[in-house]
Amino acid sequence: METRLISQLRPHPKNGDIYGDRLGDNFQELLASVKEKGVYTPLLITFDDRVISGHRRLRAAAQAGLVDVGIIVFDSEDEDEILEALIHSNRGMRNRTNEMVAKEAKELWEVEQRRASERMSEGGKGVEQVPHLQTGKTRDKVGSAIGISGKTAERAVKVLDAIEGLSASGKAREAEQLRTALNKSVSGAFNKAKEAGHITVQSRAPQAVAKELAAAPSGFITLADWRAMDYAAQQAALATESSRTKFNWQSDDNIEWALWSWNPVTGCKHNCPYCYARDIAERFYEQKFEPAFLPERLSAPFNTPMKPEAQLNIGYKNVFTCSMADLFGRWVPREWIEAVLDVIAQAPQWNFLMLTKFPIRLAEFDFPDNAWVGTTVDCQARVKNAEQAFSRVNAKVKWLSCEPLLEPLQFTDLSMFQWIVLGGSSKSTQTPEWRPPRQWINDIEDKAHQAGCMVYEKTNLLDRVREYPGQGVTDSPQLPGALRYLAEVES
Numbered sequence: 001m002e003t004r005l006i007s008q009l010r011p012h013p014k015n016g017d018i019y020g021d022r023l024g025d026n027f028q029e030l031l032a033s034v035k036e037k038g039v040y041t042p043l044l045i046t047f048d049d050r051v052i053s054g055h056r057r058l059r060a061a062a063q064a065g066l067v068d069v070g071i072i073v074f075d076s077e078d079e080d081e082i083l084e085a086l087i088h089s090n091r092g093m094r095n096r097t098n099e100m101v102a103k104e105a106k107e108l109w110e111v112e113q114r115r116a117s118e119r120m121s122e123g124g125k126g127v128e129q130v131p132h133l134q135t136g137k138t139r140d141k142v143g144s145a146i147g148i149s150g151k152t153a154e155r156a157v158k159v160l161d162a163i164e165g166l167s168a169s170g171k172a173r174e175a176e177q178l179r180t181a182l183n184k185s186v187s188g189a190f191n192k193a194k195e196a197g198h199i200t201v202q203s204r205a206p207q208a209v210a211k212e213l214a215a216a217p218s219g220f221i222t223l224a225d226w227r228a229m230d231y232a233a234q235q236a237a238l239a240t241e242s243s244r245t246k247f248n249w250q251s252d253d254n255i256e257w258a259l260w261s262w263n264p265v266t267g268c269k270h271n272c273p274y275c276y277a278r279d280i281a282e283r284f285y286e287q288k289f290e291p292a293f294l295p296e297r298l299s300a301p302f303n304t305p306m307k308p309e310a311q312l313n314i315g316y317k318n319v320f321t322c323s324m325a326d327l328f329g330r331w332v333p334r335e336w337i338e339a340v341l342d343v344i345a346q347a348p349q350w351n352f353l354m355l356t357k358f359p360i361r362l363a364e365f366d367f368p369d370n371a372w373v374g375t376t377v378d379c380q381a382r383v384k385n386a387e388q389a390f391s392r393v394n395a396k397v398k399w400l401s402c403e404p405l406l407e408p409l410q411f412t413d414l415s416m417f418q419w420i421v422l423g424g425s426s427k428s429t430q431t432p433e434w435r436p437p438r439q440w441i442n443d444i445e446d447k448a449h450q451a452g453c454m455v456y457e458k459t460n461l462l463d464r465v466r467e468y469p470g471q472g473v474t475d476s477p478q479l480p481g482a483l484r485y486l487a488e489v490e491s
Contacts, residue, residue, distance in 0.1 A: 001042060001070040004049065006062050007067075012050045012086055018103040019090060023056060026434070042070035044089065047077050053089035076104050078351040080111045084145070091147055098183045098296055098366075101146060101282075102156035109143045109157055137231070151336050152366070155190040156182070162198035185366040187338075187345050190313060220266075220292040226333055240295035247304040257421060257456055258318035258353050264298050264343075265336050266324045267291035270357050273485050274404055274431045277324045291325065293336045301347035318372075321352045328356035328406030337365065344368050355401050357382070359389035367395040370421075374399040379406045390416045403458060405436040406483055409444060412450035420444065431482040435461055 037060050043054030051058055052074055061069050074085060087104045090096065111420035116138075136397040140150035148156075159182050168174035178198070181189035193199040221229075221237060229237070247260040266281065267290050281289040301319070321327065327337060344352045345368040352371050356362065359375040367373055372405075375386050390398055398417050402409060404425030414420070422444060424435040438461075445455050 002072070004043075004045065004071045005068050006058065006066060008049050009043070009045065009051055009058055009071075010049060011055050011058070012046070012082075014051060014083055014086060014107065015051070015055055018087070018107065019093070020098055021095075022095075023059065027056060027060070030056060031060045031063055034066070035064045038066065039069045042072050044074055044085065045071050045073055046074055046082055050082075052082060052086045057414075066259040080114060083107060083111060084220055087146065097177060098118055098156065098186055098189075099160070101148065102160040102182065102186075104146045105142050105148075105153040106157045106160055108145055109138065109153075112138050112141060135275055139140075148364075149338060151335070151338055152186050156186045158199050159186065159189045159193055162193045166198065182394055185345070186370060187366055188368055191342075191345050205454055219296060220287050220294045222287060222292050223331065223333070226293065226336075234335065237293070237295045238335060240298065242296035242299045243303060245297045245300040245303060247300050250320075253382070256459070257315055258320040258351075259313075259315045260304070260319040260350075261323045262297065262319050262321050262352075263324045264294055264300075265292070265322050265327055265332065266294065269329060269331055270325045270326060272357075274425045274434075275347055276426060276428055279429050281324060291329070293333075293339075295339075298339060298343050299341055301350055306349060317349070318351045318353055321354045326356050326358060327354055328358050328361045330358055330361065335362075341365060341367065341371070344371050353399075359386055359393070362389060363392040363394075363412055367393075367394045371395060372397040372399055374401055374419075374421075376401045376403070377409065378402065378404055380409055383409060383411055387411065387413055387416075404434055404483070405444075406434070406479055408440045411444075411447060414448055414453050417448075417453050419454045419456065420448050421442050421456045421458065422461065424460040425483065426460060430482050434480065 039057050044052040139154040143150035143153035163175050163178050205373050247262050278289045307316045348370050355374045355376050357376050377386050399419035401421045403423030427433045429435050448455050
């Protein structure tokens with residue numbers, strides 16, 4: 001292995017610009033390991049001895065008193081390729097803040113602009129003729145490189161520019177407030193900066209929007225429709241506004257914990273046998289239960305007045321979001337999800353309750369404080385995925401829906417959840433009504449309360465207990481075969 005004297009090596013200056021001087025919580029462990037065993041993994045360095053990957057190892061080696069370390073020399077002298085390698089090497093960095101991500105995005109955006117300018121000068125094209133300078137394509141490439149969506153990358157850069165502008169103009173307090181908001185939520189900080197006038201957003205001509213929306217039949221866009229639309233048409237669809245759409249009021253007690261429902265996205269591919277949503281969609285939706293996006297419904301939170309009862313009953317503020325879909329199903333385009341989350345962030349007067357059976361995807365998104373993020377755990381096969389996924393989810397309210405509860409559940413850790421909803425199953429076209437035994441409910445509630453988790457019992461649970469001395473305990477009901485549908489869950 002090739003080595004270099006530690007005294008010859010120096011940190012790449014962009015590492016400090018983007019990531020600061022943070023060593024991480026486990027640096028002392030790294031230092032102890034280096035003192036005992038040396039540096040096993042070689043550092044990646046440039047042709048002129050700048051460190052690309054391995055800044056913490058270099059620091060630990062120096063503090064441990066080592067003379068030299070193993071190195072690998074990066075096989076390019078191009079400064080933009082070096083910068084890309086530096087940023088890529090930090091994708092797995094612990095405690096990477098949103099501000100760091102924004103700085104990564106800004107650096108990569110500038111790399112793309114430089115490359116486009118070079119192509120322009122080499123080919124003699126005008127800027128408007130260089131395909132890679134199109135905002136949509138650039139931001140998507142940048143977002144992909146750092147593990148976020150292109151839209152989030154663009155917004156993060158704009159917020160960072162706003163912070164830097166405020167600092168440069170002497171508005172340190174406002175800059176720090178916006179920085180705090182950024183590290184909490186990119187979309188939240190973007191909306192805050194936009195409302196304060198620190199970010200201006202150029203709107204599209206209404207005529208162009210109307211023309212491009214002609215690609216969306218009957219008010220909904222299927223997955224096939226979406227994939228067939230070009231980028232401009234997709235963006236026009238996302239910008240659709242309507243003064244007509246409102247939330248749906250719940251006239252029965254099936255979801256009394258949320259007295260409104262809202263379905264800007266409908267449809268699902270999980271194919272659970274007891275699904276009431278599929279039965280409804282097959283009867284009343286033109287698109288049936290195929291996943292679809294209904295952009296006009298994005299305006300509903302702004303058109304629905306809050307009822308006075310909301311002051312006393314939180315159910316009047318709660319909106320079951322995508323009750324006719326799994327918004328985070330692996331098939332749902334990221335743009336649909338972000339469109340819904342953007343609206344949620346702009347309507348803080350409401351609480352938006354969401355459920356998914358694909359919880360692993362939740363860690364990909366920033367959630368506003370008024371988003372209650374949940375997963376359905378109906379049988380033991382879903383428990384492990386739920387616990388592992390939610391340990392990485394960043395949301396103010398995280399919850400479980402054990403409805404329908406199809407078997408007794410054993411959880412390892414409920415401490416990351418604030419709320420559990422428990423219930424049975426109504427009759428569907430494929431399955432009978434089902435009410436789980438009281439003991440299953442009691443076991444979960446005991447563990448929930450020990451973990452400090454609130455509990456909500458649905459009205460479709462068992463009738464109240466009515467036992468008499470000398471008559472023994474009533475046998476537990478047996479789960480119907482039609483409801484035995486899931487042996488394991490793919491992680």
